[in-house]
Amino acid sequence: MRKYFPSLIFVGVTLVSLTMAGLVYLATIEAARIKFQSVADDALNRIEGRIEFDLALLHATQAMFAAQKGNISRDEFRAFFTSLGVAKGFSGLRGIGFLRFAEASQDDAITRDLKAGYGIDRKPFPQTSLNWRAPVVLFEPMSKASLDAMGFDMATDSLRRPAIEAAMAAKGDPRGTGRVLLGQSKDGVREPGILVFARVDRPEGEGAAPAGFLYVAFRTAELFQAALGKAPLLPVAVEVFDGTRDDDSLLFRSQARPDTGYAEAFSVTRETTVAGRKWIVNFRPSTAFEPPSPRAAPLMLGLFGLVLAAAIALVARYQQRAYQVAAQLHETTEKSLLEKELMLQEMKHRIKNSIARVLAMARQTASGAKDIEEFSASFSARLQAMAASQDMLTRSRWQKADLGELLRTELGQVFGKELPEGVIAGQAVELDETTTQALGLTFHELATNALKYGDGDSSVGGLKVAWRLSGKGKGRRLLLSWTERNVNGVTKPEKVGFGTKLIDMNITRELDGRIERTYGADGLKVEIDIPYRG
Structure with a gap:
């Protein structure tokens, strides 16, 4: 028995060391997963904050139209758009326009608006079976492509009409479309984007029908790059879907490559609501993600346990510490989840307060402005x-x-x-x-x-x-x-x-x-x- 006693001691301590290494490995993986969840929530906050900031432009323009009682000339609309410096401050924004709400029999009135504002003699198009129209009568910044779109009746488009009808019923709150293809890139390929509509009411006493709808068009690639491209860069690979996770509803996929060394358990999925639509945002660690502890830590601990195989008391101490770390990690996880939920609620509250400030400031400025x-x-x-x-x-x-x-x-x-x-x-x-x-x-x-x-x-x-x-x-x-x-x-x-x-x-x-x-x-x-x- 004495002959095998050293071997038994070695085997026993080795088993304890391997157990310790396994526990530390699991703790390392859990700590990395919790860290990445925090990174993903930071990325989601950036996306939500950027979208709400860009939609503030829609609210401000809506307030300006309300101050003008729904009637504004092309020159006034262009001056307002230019004064806000949209090209520099609102990345991904393709433009902002106005759809005139009219009965289908009022094509001649729309033609006169287009003639007076843009010098083009064109009727609303295409033909429609609806009893109302929503053609484009104002758009900035103007380009050859947007000039060709003047008079286009968005209500005839199956992707845009549900958002317009939802904006009509929302009484001022913005409503967005699903994934649509906007414009053309240099190689002739249309780019994914979204449109957000907001109702503009007529002056009191002129009927319940709206005067029209303001809308903003975003290229989603530029929109999300503006949100995620600011320093410090986040080590995440992002996919954003509208409603369901499939290729037809894919709004954005980042160029950052996901790190295949992390299991699917590291994937974080969040849901957010943008202009009345549910977005699904999936985050995975990119190759730039660094865990809080080195991946070699479990191996180093195992080697250390083998070197100190004779120190049974020390091994027992490390085992006790491992259980303590696991308990603290569990407590930290629960606390982190609670803090993140509170942070998300606080961010939504602040965004609503900011929108209220912008609308109030726009109304007060408009009431005191001469022109x-x-x-x-x-x-x-x-x-x-x-x-x-x-x-x-x-x-x-x-x-x-x-x-x-x-x-x-x-x-x-x-x-x-x-x-x-x-x-x-x-x-x-x-x-x-x-x-x-x-x-x-x-x-x-x-x-x-x-x-x-x-x-x-x-x-x-x-x-x-x-x-x-x-x-x-x-x-x-x-x-x-x-x-x-x-x-x-x-x-x-x-x-x-x-x-x-x-x-x-x-x-x-x-x-x-x-x-x-x-x-x-x-x-x-x-x-x-x-x-x-x-």
Whole structure:
């Protein structure tokens, strides 16, 4: 028996070592799977955020049409489209257009609209058996292909008509199509895309039928690349389907190659709703995905166990630690699933709040604007100021934003250059989401007024912005001083504009603070006092 005792010890410790290696291998695989689920959720958030941002353009245009009571000329539509810088800020957007809702017997009226707007003598086409039509009467940006499509009755298309009818019944909420083929690429192949429609109502008292439908067309390849192509790049291979997972409903497949070294268990499938349609998004690890632990860890542990075969007590200790790691991993998994669900609900809530802000701001700007050019310029600038605050919060995962960086961003957008030394001064202060969005719009309005009424090109040189924190604990407050030097003096305006109302609403209502303005012979001084929720 003694002869075989060393061998028995070796065999026993070897079995324990192999068991340990197996447990660590399973724990490594589980940790990698949990990490990839987090990466997939991050990718889904990017996709949803990008789509909602692009659809904000549709909501803004819908508000502009409502302000114009559903009637707008081609020149006004083009000016509005150009002022928003759509070509730079909305990747994947093929264009935005307007369908005039009319009875099938009103072809002559549509022909007159096309003649007046585009100089083309064309009746709506093709022939239809429906008692109503929805032909294209406005589209931007204009091209040879879009000019050929003017007058095309989208209600005659079997893929587009269900979305138009759904938008008609939705009373303003956007509704999308399934996969459609848009335009032509350089090699003559039409590219997959989607169209999203939103109803535009007639003025009150002119009947229940809509005035028409706004629509945006997206190339899905460019849309998803814009969402997923920002740094840091995510190590995922993505497939997006409309409704069902088959080739006919495939909206997008990323160029990143999935890593075949990972089992199908790593595949993550999520569902999301876009403009009333269910999308299925499938994520798989790409070759760039790195697990939290090296793949060689189980082998190294096994070799280490063989080297220390005689240390039975040490092997037992490693076994105990493996069970503890498994328990902690299970607890972490449950916590991670709960946190991801809360994060998704919070993101949806924030997106709805952002859309409400955009619509309210569009309505208020439209009510105070003299013409479409003034509305487009004011609304575009305010939308960019809001987007800058949103971008800062996105980079910090909606946690905090730096006050100094927010000021430099908003002032740089207005004055269009680097700020001189000494313009802003204050300690490092981090702002929460609500304070960041409210102060972002406030700084934009103050800077716009400084540029408009300041001393010419030197207006930014005569500007001083300082801030400090006072108090302790829950009673801490942020005190900010905005000083504009003007040698001609400043007098209190007789009429309060929308910009001033927007500032007061942000400070007093949104942030529960105070604001005081002092008009003097040497310029304007604005004192802002708000609770600090850093």
